[in-house]
Amino acid sequence: MHFTSEQRLDDGILQREFTLGEIPGTLWTPESAAPLPLILMAHNNGLPKGESRLVARARHTAASGYAVATIDAAGCGDRPRSAAEEQARADLRRAFQAGEPVDEIFESFIGPLVEKAVPDWQTALDALLALPGIGGPVGYSGWTAVGIRLAAVEPRIAAAGFFAGGYVPHAQRAEARQVTVPLLFLLQWDDEGNPRQAALDLFDAFGSKEKTLHANLGGHTGTPWFEVEDGDRFFGRHLK
Amino acid sequence: MHFTSEQRLDDGILQREFTLGEIPGTLWTPESAAPLPLILMAHNNGLPKGESRLVARARHTAASGYAVATIDAAGCGDRPRSAAEEQARADLRRAFQAGEPVDEIFESFIGPLVEKAVPDWQTALDALLALPGIGGPVGYSGWTAVGIRLAAVEPRIAAAGFFAGGYVPHAQRAEARQVTVPLLFLLQWDDEGNPRQAALDLFDAFGSKEKTLHANLGGHTGTPWFEVEDGDRFFGRHLK
Numbered sequence: 001m002h003f004t005s006e007q008r009l010d011d012g013i014l015q016r017e018f019t020l021g022e023i024p025g026t027l028w029t030p031e032s033a034a035p036l037p038l039i040l041m042a043h044n045n046g047l048p049k050g051e052s053r054l055v056a057r058a059r060h061t062a063a064s065g066y067a068v069a070t071i072d073a074a075g076c077g078d079r080p081r082s083a084a085e086e087q088a089r090a091d092l093r094r095a096f097q098a099g100e101p102v103d104e105i106f107e108s109f110i111g112p113l114v115e116k117a118v119p120d121w122q123t124a125l126d127a128l129l130a131l132p133g134i135g136g137p138v139g140y141s142g143w144t145a146v147g148i149r150l151a152a153v154e155p156r157i158a159a160a161g162f163f164a165g166g167y168v169p170h171a172q173r174a175e176a177r178q179v180t181v182p183l184l185f186l187l188q189w190d191d192e193g194n195p196r197q198a199a200l201d202l203f204d205a206f207g208s209k210e211k212t213l214h215a216n217l218g219g220h221t222g223t224p225w226f227e228v229e230d231g232d233r234f235f236g237r238h239l240k
Numbered sequence: 241m242h243f244t245s246e247q248r249l250d251d252g253i254l255q256r257e258f259t260l261g262e263i264p265g266t267l268w269t270p271e272s273a274a275p276l277p278l279i280l281m282a283h284n285n286g287l288p289k290g291e292s293r294l295v296a297r298a299r300h301t302a303a304s305g306y307a308v309a310t311i312d313a314a315g316c317g318d319r320p321r322s323a324a325e326e327q328a329r330a331d332l333r334r335a336f337q338a339g340e341p342v343d344e345i346f347e348s349f350i351g352p353l354v355e356k357a358v359p360d361w362q363t364a365l366d367a368l369l370a371l372p373g374i375g376g377p378v379g380y381s382g383w384t385a386v387g388i389r390l391a392a393v394e395p396r397i398a399a400a401g402f403f404a405g406g407y408v409p410h411a412q413r414a415e416a417r418q419v420t421v422p423l424l425f426l427l428q429w430d431d432e433g434n435p436r437q438a439a440l441d442l443f444d445a446f447g448s449k450e451k452t453l454h455a456n457l458g459g460h461t462g463t464p465w466f467e468v469e470d471g472d473r474f475f476g477r478h479l480k
Contacts, residue, residue: 189444189453200440204429208457210464213429215443215453224450226477230470237466 001127013062020127022079023120025049025071027128028062035135036067037239038128040121040150040157042143044166046076046113053221054142057228061141064232065240067134071124073117073146085109102193106167110145114169118149125156139235144202145172152178159183159238161231164199165191165220176205183211184234186227191220241367253302260367262319263360265289265311267368268302275375276307277479278368280361280390280397282383284406286316286353293461294382297468301381304472305480307374311364313357313386325349342433346407350385354409358389365396379475384442385412392418399423399478401471404439405431405460416445423451424474426467431460 005017016027026049029036039061043054049070058068072079081089088109095102128134137158140147144162151157152175161184185203189196203213212234216224245257256267266289269276279301283294289310298308312319321329328349335342368374377398380387384402391397392415401424425443429436443453452474456464 203455211457212464213453213455215455217449217451224452226473229473233466233469 001131009059011059011063013059015059020071020124023071023073023124024077024079025069025124026055026058027131028058028068029133030062030065032065032133035133036065037137037139037235038067038069038125038134039139039141039235039239040125040128041068041070041141042073042117042121042146043070044143044163045110046073046117046143048072048077050077057141057231060228061232061235064236066139066232066235067128067131069124069128071120073120075113075116085113103167107169110167111169111171114145114149114172117146118153121146121150122154125154129156137239139239141231141235144168148172148175148179151181157181159235161186161234163223164188164202165194167194168198168202173202173205176202177207180207180209182234182238183208184231185211185213186223186231187213187215188220188222189215189217190222193220241371249299251299251303253299255299260311260364263311263313263364264317264319265309265364266295266298267371268298268308269373270302270305272305272373276305276373277377277379277475278307278309278365278374279379279381279475279479280365280368281308281310281381282313282357282361282386283310284383284403285350286313286357286383288312288317290317297381297471300468301472301475304476306379306472306475307368307371309364309368311360313360315353315356325353343407347409350407351409351411354385354389354412357386358393361386361390362394365394369396377479379479381471381475384408388412388415388419391421397421399475401426401474403463404428404442405434407434408438408442413442413445416442417447420447420449422474422478423448424471425451425453426463426471427453427455428460428462429455429457430462433460 001018001020003016003018007015014029018025049072062068091105138156140157140160145168147162151160159182164187187199241258241260243256243258247255254269258265289312302308331345378396380397380400385408387402391400399422404427427439
């Protein structure tokens with residue numbers, strides 16, 4: 001892991017950009033004498049790690065006493081994409097504009113993206129836990145599809161907060177019962193692109209004995225800010 | 241309002257029993273120099289005000305800086321009941337034991353109970369707000385059916401937390417859209433006696449622009465304790 005830049009933010013959080021082979025990432029840490037628990041934070045559908053809502057959440061969570069890290073996994077953010085991936089994105093845009101069904105396109109686009117992204121998150125996890133000052137345990141926050149796969153295959157994930165606002169491929173819907181860690185599942189009640197019943201069915205399917213659903217009125221980007229604080233409290237119960 | 245007993249609890253909360261005409265009640269208050277916001281706390285289906293889970297919630301919420309009051313409204317707790325009410329309760333027990341459908345019995349039992357209970361809660365609200373040290377604003381917590389009617393007819397209710405664990409009569413299902421205050425709706429995902437879909441439909445029906453659903457795995461009495469804290473934080477956003 002190579003740190004390429006470092007900035008002390010006005011809330012006292014240290015924000016460092018890093019590269020790990022081909023993987024670019026960002027790490028936010030508060031000042032702390034004791035080793036910090038770690039939260040991996042991923043944006044739905046592979047949106048760039050620098051997206052402002054993700055950064056705001058990451059900074060707030062770091063200020064609550066966590067190391068918070070995000071990466072652009074393979075195919076995500078500004079990472080190079082294959083011709084097939086570019087084609088899927090173009091198909092998606094066209095279908096959206098035409099008001100056509102998008103589920104099949106999402107499946108062909110997000111399915112492989114999740115398969116490729118999870119190994120990068122595991123690589124990042126290895127490197128982050130090797131850093132001085134980061135001790136774990138480890139939580140995961142954000143992109144549901146990647147989080148399901150990661151929680152299913154990665155025993156170091158101790159608790160997970162998922163945002164039900166992205167397409168979840170068939171494979172991850174089937175894997176949901178393999179997720180057994182404490183879970184906070186966040187749903188926007190009127191999310192334009194994500195059918196409510198599918199999200200409720202997914203919540204029902206998770207194998208976790210301790211799982212909580214939070215649903216708020218409003219569309220995809222309308223999640224109230226207090227849910228960030230509730231998420232911090234959820235992680236506080238399981239990671240501290 | 242006549243106080244009939246007074247006890248300083250080991251958490252510093254003052255617990256006072258009172259009567260207000262025929263209405264018996266309990267008031268919990270923390271020490272405070274400033275006038276306190278008030279939370280009316282009602283147990284589902286008219287269970288007695290002294291029930292231990294209600295008392296535990298009330299004390300915790302009072303310790304967070306609220307005056308908390310509960311009453312046994314008409315027909316509730318140990319209040320006298322008519323022959324018809326006693327018959328409905330007996331029918332309900334018999335139907336439960338026989339595994340027969342109970343919805344019609346609940347309707348004939350809880351429907352009139354709500355109609356009678358709400359005026360008593362309004363009487364209590366008048367008297368409580370007249371006490372020194374209680375300034376409002378006013379929140380409501382608990383029994384969904386009474387809360388819907390109270391929030392619909394009583395403009396002093398500024399925020400409400402409902403527990404979706406009791407029978408909601410047809411009249412209150414229809415009144416749900418008249419509830420427009422900020423709302424926290426608490427659901428047990430596997431509540432034996434309360435169909436999940438009916439609870440989700442009710443959440444959908446509320447007229448509130450700001451409404452949040454919290455659902456946790458488990459049966460009727462399995463609500464995790466952190467939901468009491470989440471409820472206090474909800475009221476903190478709207479009453480303080």
